[in-house]
Amino acid sequence: MSIGEFDLIQRWFQRPSRRSPLGVGDDCALLQPAPGMQLAVSTDMLVEGRHFLPTVAPEWLGHKALAVNLSDLAACGASPLAFTLALSMPRVDEAFLDGFARGLFGLADAHGIEVVGGDTTAGPLNICIAVFGEVPVGQALLRSGAKPGDGLWVSGTLGDARLALEVFRGSVALDAEAFAAVRARMEQPTPRVALGIALRGVATSAIDISDGLLGDLRHVLRRSNVGATIDADALPISPVLAAQPLALRRECALAGGDDYELLFTAPPSRAAAVRAAAAGAGCAATCIGRIEAAPGARLVDGDGRAITTAFSSFDHFTT
Amino acid sequence: MSIGEFDLIQRWFQRPSRRSPLGVGDDCALLQPAPGMQLAVSTDMLVEGRHFLPTVAPEWLGHKALAVNLSDLAACGASPLAFTLALSMPRVDEAFLDGFARGLFGLADAHGIEVVGGDTTAGPLNICIAVFGEVPVGQALLRSGAKPGDGLWVSGTLGDARLALEVFRGSVALDAEAFAAVRARMEQPTPRVALGIALRGVATSAIDISDGLLGDLRHVLRRSNVGATIDADALPISPVLAAQPLALRRECALAGGDDYELLFTAPPSRAAAVRAAAAGAGCAATCIGRIEAAPGARLVDGDGRAITTAFSSFDHFTT
Numbered sequence: 001m002s003i004g005e006f007d008l009i010q011r012w013f014q015r016p017s018r019r020s021p022l023g024v025g026d027d028c029a030l031l032q033p034a035p036g037m038q039l040a041v042s043t044d045m046l047v048e049g050r051h052f053l054p055t056v057a058p059e060w061l062g063h064k065a066l067a068v069n070l071s072d073l074a075a076c077g078a079s080p081l082a083f084t085l086a087l088s089m090p091r092v093d094e095a096f097l098d099g100f101a102r103g104l105f106g107l108a109d110a111h112g113i114e115v116v117g118g119d120t121t122a123g124p125l126n127i128c129i130a131v132f133g134e135v136p137v138g139q140a141l142l143r144s145g146a147k148p149g150d151g152l153w154v155s156g157t158l159g160d161a162r163l164a165l166e167v168f169r170g171s172v173a174l175d176a177e178a179f180a181a182v183r184a185r186m187e188q189p190t191p192r193v194a195l196g197i198a199l200r201g202v203a204t205s206a207i208d209i210s211d212g213l214l215g216d217l218r219h220v221l222r223r224s225n226v227g228a229t230i231d232a233d234a235l236p237i238s239p240v241l242a243a244q245p246l247a248l249r250r251e252c253a254l255a256g257g258d259d260y261e262l263l264f265t266a267p268p269s270r271a272a273a274v275r276a277a278a279a280g281a282g283c284a285a286t287c288i289g290r291i292e293a294a295p296g297a298r299l300v301d302g303d304g305r306a307i308t309t310a311f312s313s314f315d316h317f318t319t
Numbered sequence: 320m321s322i323g324e325f326d327l328i329q330r331w332f333q334r335p336s337r338r339s340p341l342g343v344g345d346d347c348a349l350l351q352p353a354p355g356m357q358l359a360v361s362t363d364m365l366v367e368g369r370h371f372l373p374t375v376a377p378e379w380l381g382h383k384a385l386a387v388n389l390s391d392l393a394a395c396g397a398s399p400l401a402f403t404l405a406l407s408m409p410r411v412d413e414a415f416l417d418g419f420a421r422g423l424f425g426l427a428d429a430h431g432i433e434v435v436g437g438d439t440t441a442g443p444l445n446i447c448i449a450v451f452g453e454v455p456v457g458q459a460l461l462r463s464g465a466k467p468g469d470g471l472w473v474s475g476t477l478g479d480a481r482l483a484l485e486v487f488r489g490s491v492a493l494d495a496e497a498f499a500a501v502r503a504r505m506e507q508p509t510p511r512v513a514l515g516i517a518l519r520g521v522a523t524s525a526i527d528i529s530d531g532l533l534g535d536l537r538h539v540l541r542r543s544n545v546g547a548t549i550d551a552d553a554l555p556i557s558p559v560l561a562a563q564p565l566a567l568r569r570e571c572a573l574a575g576g577d578d579y580e581l582l583f584t585a586p587p588s589r590a591a592a593v594r595a596a597a598a599g600a601g602c603a604a605t606c607i608g609r610i611e612a613a614p615g616a617r618l619v620d621g622d623g624r625a626i627t628t629a630f631s632s633f634d635h636f637t638t
Contacts, residue, residue, distance in 0.1 A: 043405050043436055045406075045440055084449055135349070
């Protein structure tokens with residue numbers, strides 16, 4: 001079957017426009033942040049085998065492609081507005097496109113945002129989304145604002161996506177129910193958009209965890225010119241991960257990747273405000289350590305003893 | 320050699336920020352159109368074999384990846400501000416990245432714009448750029464504004480990129496000098512940014528020609544709910560293409576693709592303003608036909624006789 005690009009866009013990706021003065025189909029989309037707002041922009045590209053497995057349902061791929069981009073807006077405290085979609089695929093597979101569009105627009109509708117432009121082309125499967133949000137001028141959450149004395153916080157739970165990947169790799173076995181739970185965390189991540197918005201004026205810095213807690217923490221510490229001590233026993237993990245051996249638990253939670261939780265800092269005086277923000281956003285927030293002046297990251301257990309085990313991204317991190 | 324994503328971005332793609340309140344390296348970039356301006360957004364993805372040949376110099380690939388996106392801004396009459404870059408590539412090839420970045424930033428510098436975000440990943444070579452510009456509210460050139468009686472205009476010359484492709488395909492032979500000229504049109508397209516800006520308030524509609532004149536004209540006619548007559552003998556072509564047989568000349572100019580010229584409409588009363596805009600922008604503008612109320616596109620020769628030859632994208636166009 002041959003479908004031209006124009007028809008393909010019309011059939012699967014064109015929808016009535018609400019926020020943009022123009023819908024899909026002109027050379028550009030036009031966007032205008034509200035008065036006093038800045039536009040926040042981010043882009044993420046997803047490649048098969050790297051960001052998703054060939055076994056993923058098209059619906060969850062559509063969901064995830066947008067979710068990882070929304071997660072970047074969340075990390076800046078921006079309210080999502082719109083996105084563009086560039087899609088390269090080997091052929092026009094109707095079942096794939098039906099599912100992909102369903103997952104993509106399901107999440108878009110949940111956040112009240114719309115597609116404002118795009119590009120489709122033949123080629124190896126590749127999904128590139130650019131997402132647009134708005135944030136009041138000067139209120140964006142940056143990586144550079146962490147201060148010594150701040151608490152180090154994380155939303156939700158960590159490590160389930162990595163645990164699911166280990167099951168796919170055959171290195172871990174789980175029963176069906178446990179696997180379904182962690183697989184959903186890998187394939188259907190929830191961007192913490194409401195939490196990011198609620199943390200405006202509360203958090204001093206924020207980042208979303210896509211490459212593993214320690215790897216992403218590194219970016220905050222470098223940008224903020226500070227260090228941190230992390231209590232490995234305080235890391236929030238799911239009951240499924242909690243049932244795994246200690247070394248695997250720590251590897252998944254500290255260096256797992258694909259968590260799409262927010263890692264953020266806030267002064268101790270704002271701890272109640274952090275908890276209120278999380279409660280309002282319907283997710284957990286856990287204090288897992290503190291920011292210090294001395295550079296580098298120090299990992300301790302619940303008794304304050306140093307942990308010297310190397311983790312896959314922790315090696316990078318300390319060298 | 321192994322280079323992490325963070326280092327790769329720092330080495331090749333991080334530059335001092337001028338326009339964005341934040342440089343590359345946070346979760347989002349922050350952008351703010353000037354008062355009274357709207358943000359124009361577009362995205363284009365380039366895939367090897369589809370949008371460029373494996374033989375292309377990395378420098379021209381970097382140039383072209385940005386040029387085709389700037390061409391979309393030009394078609395809206397927007398002034399370029401910034402772009403994001405998502406890049407998937409099989410391995411970290413330093414020579415490739417050196418050349419790619421040189422071509423990319425060469426064109427970016429020529430337009431005074433900067434990269435504000437991006438993503439790099441392992442995978443088949445794929446380049447996805449989203450470009451941001453600004454245009455005064457209500458002045459964007461749209462596809463939908465063509466009116467019966469308007470002249471139909473095109474910038475520069477058409478068909479050289481397609482002629483170069485035919486040489487690569489082995490179906491046409493050119494001497495070295497002629498080949499160099501048309502190859503440059505294919506590999507180093509010039510986005511008509513200055514012309515697009517100069518046509519604000521002059522043109523009634525505009526589009527950039529990426530898929531061939533007739534294919535892209537179709538979008539304008541559909542959106543504007545009009546038809547057109549095109550004088551095939553009025554099409555502006557280069558001396559190299561002019562030396563080719565008639566059928567090839569017409570095929571290249573009417574259905575060639577990869578021209579990145581502007582196709583636009585303007586009332587006859589604004590013909591002098593069009594010529595002044597083109598002169599100011601340093602490119603030619605040629606009137607190639609007129610917009611009519613009757614739907615569809617009619618192709619005639621210089622004597623007004625109907626041309627019934629089918630062209631690759633013309634077939635699509637009329638069915």
